[in-house]
Amino acid sequence: MERTFAIIKPDAVASRKAGQILARIEAAGFTVRAMRLQHLTKKEAEGFYAVHRERPFFGGLTDFMSSGPCILLALEKQDAIKAWRTTMGATDPAKADAGTLRKDFGTSIERNATHGSDAPETAAFELGYFFRGMELI
Numbered sequence: 378m379e380r381t382f383a384i385i386k387p388d389a390v391a392s393r394k395a396g397q398i399l400a401r402i403e404a405a406g407f408t409v410r411a412m413r414l415q416h417l418t419k420k421e422a423e424g425f426y427a428v429h430r431e432r433p434f435f436g437g438l439t440d441f442m443s444s445g446p447c448i449l450l451a452l453e454k455q456d457a458i459k460a461w462r463t464t465m466g467a468t469d470p471a472k473a474d475a476g477t478l479r480k481d482f483g484t485s486i487e488r489n490a491t492h493g494s495d496a497p498e499t500a501a502f503e504l505g506y507f508f509r510g511m512e513l514i
């Protein structure tokens with residue numbers, strides 16, 4: 378089994394889509410190992426996305442991610458990272474496959490409803506950033 382990190386972003390929480398997304402996560406065979414509703418501070422968002430600090434979208438991304446509550450998740454499944462990336466769909470909802478979370482719930486490349494780790498190293502960092510070991514079942 379593999380674990381990955383996921384976020385239901387502020388846009389999806391604000392539009393009351395979180396329950397539908399959580400239901401689809403479970404229907405896709407993921408086990409939720411930890412979950413928390415949290416309103417990130419700007420500083421927390423900047424720390425989380427520090428790898429993108431020099432990118433032109435960094436300020437807008439961290440403003441958005443600290444704009445309202447989000448749901449932080451530790452998900453487990455065989456090949457969880459790849460499976461979650463497939464379940465989410467392409468970053469740009471306009472380019473995402475039909476039936477993916479971003480196609481169904483995202484409204485733009487900036488407001489695309491979900492986040493997911495892209496590699497085992499990233500998942501380890503992201504899980505550790507938000508969850509202490511005792512919080513992960």
